[in-house]
Every structure is written in structure tokens, then in C-alpha cells.
Amino acid sequence: xxxxxxxxxxxxxxxxxxxxxxxxxxxxxxxxxxxxxxxxxxxxxxxxxxxxxxxxxxxxxxxxxxxxxxxxxxxxxxxxxxxxxxxxxxxxxxxxxxxxxxxxxxxxxxxxxxxxxxxxxx
Amino acid sequence: xxxxxxxxxxxxxxxxxxxxxxxxxxxxxxxxxxxxxxxxxxxxxxxxxxxxxxxxxxxxxxxxxxxxxxxxxxxxxxxxxxxxxxxxxxxxxxxxxxxxxxxxxxxxxxxxxxxxxxxxxx
Numbered sequence: 001x002x003x004x005x006x007x008x009x010x011x012x013x014x015x016x017x018x019x020x021x022x023x024x025x026x027x028x029x030x031x032x033x034x035x036x037x038x039x040x041x042x043x044x045x046x047x048x049x050x051x052x053x054x055x056x057x058x059x060x061x062x063x064x065x066x067x068x069x070x071x072x073x074x075x076x077x078x079x080x081x082x083x084x085x086x087x088x089x090x091x092x093x094x095x096x097x098x099x100x101x102x103x104x105x106x107x108x109x110x111x112x113x114x115x116x117x118x119x120x121x122x
Numbered sequence: 123x124x125x126x127x128x129x130x131x132x133x134x135x136x137x138x139x140x141x142x143x144x145x146x147x148x149x150x151x152x153x154x155x156x157x158x159x160x161x162x163x164x165x166x167x168x169x170x171x172x173x174x175x176x177x178x179x180x181x182x183x184x185x186x187x188x189x190x191x192x193x194x195x196x197x198x199x200x201x202x203x204x205x206x207x208x209x210x211x212x213x214x215x216x217x218x219x220x221x222x223x224x225x226x227x228x229x230x231x232x233x234x235x236x237x238x239x240x241x242x243x244x
Contacts, residue, residue, distance in 0.1 A: 003187065003206060005198045027171040031153070033132065037177050051150040055177070056218075057197075065125065075179075076127045079150050084125060088178065099178075099221070 008057055011035050012095055013079040014122050020114065022098070022106060023122035032102045034119065039093035045108035046085045053079050059094035063087075130179055133157050134217055136244050142236070144220070144228060145244035154224045156241065161215035167230035168207045174222040175201050181216035185209075 006025055010089045012035055015021040019039040026033040036054075038061075054061065055077040061071045063078060064087040072078060072094075080086050088094075124134055128147055137143040141161040148155040158176075160183075176183065177199040185192045185200060186209040194200055194216075202208050210216075229237045 003185075003192065003200055003202055003208075005185075005192050005194050005200045007198050009197060026175070026201050028175045029204075029223070033175070033199070033201075053148070053150045053155070063125075063127075070127050072127050075131060076129050077148065077155070078125055078127045079148050079155075080125055082151075086125075087130065101151070115196065 006033075008095075008097065012037065012057075015071070019093070022116060022119050024119055025122060027077055027102070030102050031099060032104075032119075034098040034100075036098050037093070038088060038096070039090055041089045042087050043107055043108040043110055043112050043114055044085055044087045046083050047080070047104055047108045048083055049102070050054045050101050050104060051080050052060065052098065053077060054088075054102065055097040055099070057095045057097060059092050060090060061094040062089045064089060069070065073083050123157050128155075130157065130217075130219065131223050133244055134159065141215070144238060144241050146241055147244060149224070153221060154226075154241075156220040156222075157244070158218045158220050159215070159217070160210060161212055163211045164209050165229060165232055165234050165236055166209045167208055167232040168205050169222070169226055169230045170205055171200070172223050172226055173201050174220065174226065175199060176210075177219040177221070179217045179219060181214050182212060183216040183218065184211045186211060
């Protein structure tokens, strides 16, 4: 039968050795669970149609908003409300779980060299 | 502005000292994020209208299905497909994050002394 457990670190171990990598690991209804590894500075963007959730699994994320900065460490989560501009950065790098409806573009309404057309499964 | 981080252990520290406790900690669109603390044997049930996701934050969960048993530890997750009967048990106790649409009853289609009519925020 289908339901099997998913081990986050086992999934992360399959990612390429790059500063930014995103892969889908599970679906719940029409929502995707994605693992994200990131180091550096992302771009300002927002998602006009949906909230999105980050759960930090390792490292540290600095989530920039236009009017404040939120530091997130392992064992913490944040829900980015739809339409709210944000920019994650990380000097040390972070590993996170990202939850949002299927098909959401990683850079939201902004087209950039960081835009991923189609996110693969791992 | 609204988006603030949520620290799981800080939220768990506010739960009553009982073997079973569930509280809402966040919403993403119409989905609820709930923290669950559980020790003992839950009841067989299913959710006819939705998948649900457990992310184990601490301890060990034994997720029983009619045809198999899945052991889940910290750093692991499982998506229970809609309509699939399941029963979580835990000798040691576990802490988990539960993600599903708002208003889903904890015991699914089964009414029992474990049924919680209205889950509160913490």
C-alpha cells in the first residue's frame, strides 16, 4: 500500500552540490512539500495567489520583508502571506521544507535567472 | 506587519501536561498547522475528504495501517491519503506537526471519547 515515510536528510543527500536546489518530496491534496537548500541572497518577490510556508530543518534563514527582518533557525517556521514581498538570504546556508500549492513559481511574479521552470521530484 | 516566526518547542511548552494534546499554531490559506503531543494508542479512523500530513518533531510514532506498520522518528514525515484507515500509537510518546485543511475532525468519521469538537489555538 502507498503511504510510506519520508526522511528529510535522506532526501537532502540526493540533491546536487549547489547553493540553491529545490525538489518535490511529497504531495498532500494539491499541495506540494519541497525540500530547499539555499545559501546566498535570493530575490525580492511575492506570490499573488497563495500563502507559503517555510519550516527550517537546518542552518539559518534571514527572511527579509520590506519593513522588518526575521531570523529563522531549526525548529522554526513562518507563513508568508500571499502578496507580501519577501527575500530569503543566508550566509551559512539553510535547509528547509517549503509547503505551498502545486505549480507555484519559486520567484513569484518576478522572472529572473533564479526562476525554475519546472521543479523535479527527488 | 504580520508574518512572524513560530518556534515549535516554545509552542509545545504551553500545552497541558496530558498524554494527548492538539493545538493550532498557524494557518496557510485554508490549511491549519497543528502541534500534537501523543502517548498511548489512538483509534482507527480515516478522513474521507482529505489527505493529512504528520511531521515528527520528537519521539517515535508507530503508524498502523490495515496492511502494514510504519515507524516514524524525528526528521520524518508521512502523508496519509484520504480515506485510508490509520491508527497512531506511541509507547514513548511523540511530538508532531499535523497539516490538513481547517475543520478536519481528529478522529475522522469515528465519534469517540478522543474526538475533539473544537481545536484551540496556542
